[in-house]
Amino acid sequence: MAKTEQGNGLDMRGGRDKLTDNGKAGGWPGSDPEANGSPIIPGENQVDRYGFTGGAHAEEIPNEVLRQRETKWLDMLNSWDKWMAKKHNKVKERCQKGIPPSLRGRAWLYLTGGKVKREQNWGKFQELxxxxxxxxWVDIIERDLHRQFPFHEMFAARGGHGQRDLFSVLKAYSLYRPEEGYCQAQAPIAAVLLMHMPAEDAFWVLVQICEKYLPGYYSSGLEAIQLDGEILYALLRRGAPVAHRHLKKHKLEPILYMTEWFMCAFSRTLPWASVLRVWDMFLCEGVKILFRVGLVLLKCMLGSQEKLKSCQGLYETMELLRAIRPQYMQEAFLVQEIIELHVSEKDIEKEHHAQLRRWKESRGDLHCKSPPRMHGAKAIMTAEPPGRQYLKERPSIIVYSPLSSGTDGDRAEERGKAKEGKQIPSSPEEANPYLPPIDPSPLLKHTTIDGSRVSLSSAEHDTYL
Structure with missing residues (x-):
């Protein structure tokens, strides 16, 4: 399918596979792919801490602080179910502070429930x-590979391991959900994931994002993203009335400026340090984080009469929203604004029902029947069945003690009686140490054997490990 090579965002005229190149000046490295797919390596080929060639060097976190955070996150990840069940607010707080880079991929896998999904479908990715x-879809995916972060060392080389993994993930998803196929906005999502985890893990996290966090976003017709655009517009009326009146005056539809923001989870809009912080919170708390980011940017750019002096028309307003001022996207400022903005799951769901009612009144029923949206990691963990079960089943194999008395003939006779269903009385003097206890209580006993059973049972129950 032909692609529009000008402007930003999704070209809605030709369908959902029209995600155009993001060619704004001053963007983060990799946001401006070359038309021929051969990226021009700027500067002295220096690679920043995120893997981008010629990128800006973000403020470093002191090593001592980083080590402390890593220790805390390792403790959480090793007892993930318990933390999510009893200390979810602490998990959320630590996601807001930023996940340590060395553990970000593993944390995202756990937050999204991708690890449970992978274990429930073991071998599925390889099969696909x-x-x-x-x-x-294969043809479109192949043509899109070079457009994803061409200034990142992982995706710079045509046919390199990064592009091969990206192709594998996107092709696998198009086969996993043939009714959806492939949407171009999924490519940057998958690419960000591949920067932090292996291809199989990236695939299952992509599945979770598409099914749980943003259901219906990548389906034909883009009905879900249009509904969320109306929700954003309604929330803006309450949070930034000046910006809302300006957009309404110039009839600037939300779909024109928020589609790429939400469908790509701001990965093609914000500086990279801010992208990662937004994703840490998004995968923990859900889509409300994307709404908050959108509201913050709109309010900062259009929230006062003084700011509106430079954009008196629709075209000027669109240009302003395509070139968000760097100070509003700066990591510390943006994260603080997101945390302080009070937009909850209830606010979004309430407005969702209102917009859905208006949609049905004006357009009829939705063509795409998407599953209900899950608002973050806690909701996903609560709704999904565990990937493993307690190891409570008794072993079906009877092990005869080598210490038991009797000849081989006696033991053969006992086995014959067992086959006939006859009970063999056990000798009270000699307990068989190889058989499990009649009424095991692994959580109360502390023998060597029972202790190992406690450890195994605990590990198996923690389904997100």
């Missing part, structure tokens, strides 16, 4: 990758 794929 062994299939050729739908030629229609």
């Amino acid at each position: 990758n062994s299939q050729p794929g739908d030629p229609k």
Whole structure:
């Protein structure tokens, strides 16, 4: 399908596969892919801490602080279910502070429930990758590979391991959800994930984002993103009335400026340090974080009459929103504004029902029946069944003690009686140490054998490890 090579965002005229190149000046490295797919390496080929060539060097976190955070996160990850069940607010607080880079991929996998999903579908990713794929989607995916972060060392080389993994993840998803196929906005999402985890993990996190966090976003018709655009517009009326009146005056529809923001989870809009912080919170708390980011940017750019002097028309307003001022996207400022903005899941759901009612009155029923949206990691963990079960089942194999008395003939006779269903009385003098206790209480006993059973049972119950 032909792609529009000008402007930013999604070209809605030709369908959902029209995600255009983001060519704004002053963007983060990799946001301006070359038309021929061969990125021009700027500067002295220096790679920043995020893997971008010629990128800005973000403020470093002191090593001591980083080590402390890593220790805390390792403790959480090793007892993930318990932390999520009993100390979810602490998990949320630590996500707001930023996940340590060395553990970000693992944390995202746990937050989204991707690890449980992977264990429930063991081998599925390899099975999907062994299939050729739908030629229609394969062709579009192949043409989109070079557009994803071409200034990042992982995706700079055509046919390199980064592009190969990206192709595998996107092709696998198009086969996993053939009714959806492939949407171009999924490519930057998958690319960000691949920067932090192996391809199989990235695939399952992508599945969770598409099914739980942003259901319906990548389906034909883009109805879900249009509904969320109306929700954003309604929330703006309450939080930034000046900006709302300006957009309403010039009839600037939300779909024109928020589509790329939300469908790409701001990965093509914000500086990279801010992208990662937003994703840490988004994957923990859900889509309300994307709404908060959008509201903060709109309020900062259009929230006062003084700021509106430079954009008196629709075109000027669009240009302003395509070139967000750097100070409003700066990591510390943006994160603080997001945390302080009071937009909750209830606010979003209330407005969702109102907008859905208006949609049905004016357009009829939605064509795409999406599953309900999950608002963050806690909701996903609560709703999904565990990937593993307690190891409470008794072993089905009877092990005869080598210490038991009797000849081989006696033992053969006992086995014959057991087959006939006859009970063999046990000798009270000799307990079989190889058989499990009749009424095991692994949480109360502390023998060597029972202690190992406690450890195994605990590890198996923690389904997010």
